[in-house]
Amino acid sequence: RKEVEQDPGPFNVPEGATVAFNCTYSNSASQSFFWYRQDCRKEPKLLMSVYSSGNEDGRFTAQLNRASQYISLLIRDSKLSDSATYLCVVSRGATNKLIFGTGTLLAVQP
Amino acid sequence: EAEVAQSPRYKITEKSQAVAFWCDPISGHATLYWYRQILGQGPELLVQFQDESVVDDSQLPKDRFSAERLKGVDSTLKIQPAELGDSAMYLCASSDRANEQFFGPGTRLTVL
Numbered sequence: 001r002k003e004v005e006q007d008p009g010p011f012n013v014p015e016g017a018t019v020a021f022n023c024t025y026s027n028s029a030s031q032s033f034f035w036y037r038q039d040c041r042k043e044p045k046l047l048m049s050v051y052s053s054g055n056e057d058g059r060f061t062a063q064l065n066r067a068s069q070y071i072s073l074l075i076r077d078s079k080l081s082d083s084a085t086y087l088c089v090v091s092r093g094a095t096n097k098l099i100f101g102t103g104t105l106l107a108v109q110p
Numbered sequence: 111e112a113e114v115a116q117s118p119r120y121k122i123t124e125k126s127q128a129v130a131f132w133c134d135p136i137s138g139h140a141t142l143y144w145y146r147q148i149l150g151q152g153p154e155l156l157v158q159f160q161d162e163s164v165v166d167d168s169q170l171p172k173d174r175f176s177a178e179r180l181k182g183v184d185s186t187l188k189i190q191p192a193e194l195g196d197s198a199m200y201l202c203a204s205s206d207r208a209n210e211q212f213f214g215p216g217t218r219l220t221v222l
Contacts, residue, residue: 004152032209043201043213044153087152095166096209098143100152 003027004101006088012107017078021104023071023088030090030099033064035073038085038103047073047086078108112136114214116202122220128190131217135184135204143211144177144187145201153201159185192221 006023013019025033033050048055050062050071061074071088088101115134123129135142140161145153156175158166161182170177174193179185189196197220203211 008150041218043215045213046210089152091209093166095158095160097155097158097166098153098211100154102150102152 003099004088004090006101006104008102010105010107013078014109018076021073021086023101025069025090030092032091033071034089035062036087036089038087044087080108083108114202114204114212116214116217120218123192124222125194126191129192131187131200133185133202136212139204139206141205142185143203147199194221197221
């Protein structure tokens with residue numbers, strides 16, 4: 001079993017839709033949590049950090065539930081430009097090692 | 111905006127040959143990472159440097175892979191000999207004390 005589990009998708013949604021991605025992690029010692037975005041054949045880029053109190057950045061909302069070891073990302077009013085792979089990431093250990101999920105592919109359709 | 115530089119961007123080699131990848135992190139970033147990303151999977155850490163010292167190489171296949179960061183700035187990742195299963199994207203990242211990791215464009219390796 002992978003340390004960070006995500007539904008690989010693809011999620012095919014129309015423009016304007018709301019879409020939610022979920023992620024679970026198995027190591028309770030995980031310290032920090034992130035969502036990264038990766039466009040096709042490009043490098044991953046940090047989308048947002050995730051906090052227990054929840055955090056919002058424009059159309060994006062991320063939530064962390066430490067008790068359930070569950071992370072979510074909500075995208076409202078989807079745009080064509082949101083089409084990408086969304087990687088759930090946790091960090092742990094003294095070296096702040098990043099552990100990536102396999103990613104969830106989102107395709108926003110016109 | 112400062113970026114992580116990597117070269118080459120693409121590399122095609124035959125199995126049993128040696129390959130080397132180069133990374134120049136963002137200026138001032140003390141921590142440098144090498145990741146491997148197989149198609150359809152997330153990146154997996156191979157080695158992490160703090161300045162010139164290796165702090166984590168637990169996932170580096172040391173029989174064929176080596177990495178160095180001699181002056182604590184740029185870094186080289188080498189594979190010798192390359193195997194078919196090494197075909198992947200090799201990503202370099204760097205971070206400062208704030209810990210956000212910035213990734214370079216990667217080197218796509220194809221082993222024939």
